[in-house]
Amino acid sequence: MSMFLLHVIEESLHRVHLNGLATRVRHLELHLRSSKWRVLDWQKRYQKEEYNGTYILQRELYLNEEVSSYLEAAKRHPLTNEEDQQLREWEAELDQLDLVWLRHQCALSQLMLEKPHGLFMAHWEKARQDPNKQWTRESYQCLDRGGCCERNCGCCVRPMVTHRLPELYVYVHCTEACGCCIRFREEQEALKSTHPREGLKYRLPVSVHEEDGSSDSELLT
Numbered sequence: 001m002s003m004f005l006l007h008v009i010e011e012s013l014h015r016v017h018l019n020g021l022a023t024r025v026r027h028l029e030l031h032l033r034s035s036k037w038r039v040l041d042w043q044k045r046y047q048k049e050e051y052n053g054t055y056i057l058q059r060e061l062y063l064n065e066e067v068s069s070y071l072e073a074a075k076r077h078p079l080t081n082e083e084d085q086q087l088r089e090w091e092a093e094l095d096q097l098d099l100v101w102l103r104h105q106c107a108l109s110q111l112m113l114e115k116p117h118g119l120f121m122a123h124w125e126k127a128r129q130d131p132n133k134q135w136t137r138e139s140y141q142c143l144d145r146g147g148c149c150e151r152n153c154g155c156c157v158r159p160m161v162t163h164r165l166p167e168l169y170v171y172v173h174c175t176e177a178c179g180c181c182i183r184f185r186e187e188q189e190a191l192k193s194t195h196p197r198e199g200l201k202y203r204l205p206v207s208v209h210e211e212d213g214s215s216d217s218e219l220l221t
Contacts, residue, residue, distance in 0.1 A: 036120050038116050039116050039118065039120040039121050039124065040120075042111070042114065042115060042116055042121075043124055045111060046108075046111050046115075049104065049107050049108055049111060050108075051175060052104055052107075053104050053108070054172045054173075054175050055175040055176065055177045056097065056100055056101055056104055056177075057160060057162050057164060057165075057170075057172070058160075058172075058174070058175055058177040058178045058179065059097070059177035060094065060097050060162070060164075061160070061162065061179060062177060062178070062179030062182060063090050063093060063094050063097075064094070065179055066090055066179075067087065067090050067091060067094070070083060070086070070087045070090075071087075101164060135171070138173050139156070139173065141173065142156060142173035142174050145174065146181070147173055147174030147178060147181055148173075148174050148178065148180055148181060149173065149174070151184065153180055153184075155174070155178070155180045156171070156172070156173050156174065157171070159171055160172055
């Protein structure tokens with residue numbers, strides 16, 4: 001029942017002098033409005049923590065790739081002082097990610113304990129249970145952010161491989177920590193320095209279900 005309809009009912013009851021019933025309707029309206037805002041606040045915090053989880057995983061994958069690249073390069077020639085310092089910083093950050101991931105898991109657990117109930121929450125949960133709609137919506141969000149759905153690299157339609165979730169085929173979209181996006185931006189900056197008029201080509205996102213027929217899309221998000 002919408003807030004507007006409740007307001008109309010309340011006004012109608014006042015006009016026929018059923019003030020007691022009108023007051024009850026008003027209390028119901030205030031209760032539903034308060035419940036809605038509690039749900040919206042919880043959803044916002046939960047989705048932010050989901051995003052944080054994806055950020056951590058993508059950051060870890062990127063750091064591992066960069067560290068491996070530097071270590072391979074070190075076999076062929078000595079690293080410069082700057083490269084050696086960068087390598088040490090990346091390795092130190094990797095050492096901290098176990099704690100960062102644990103804090104993220106604790107935050108998710110706490111949010112689940114605080115999870116509100118009611119019609120507004122049920123509607124949100126039902127909408128998230130449709131993987132096709134969820135994936136399509138997130139694909140366009142990724143596109144708008146300039147993520148991999150903007151390009152033909154196919155990163156978003158391939159499952160993320162991570163030791164932190166070894167039992168799952170995890171499909172996620174890009175955060176600011178996506179290694180492919182970081183390298184793409186670096187390439188674009190280098191290109192702009194030599195070809196200032198070169199523009200980006202925008203492409204529609206590709207559904208994961210078109211790529212491998214899977215019906216499961218997992219969001220840590």
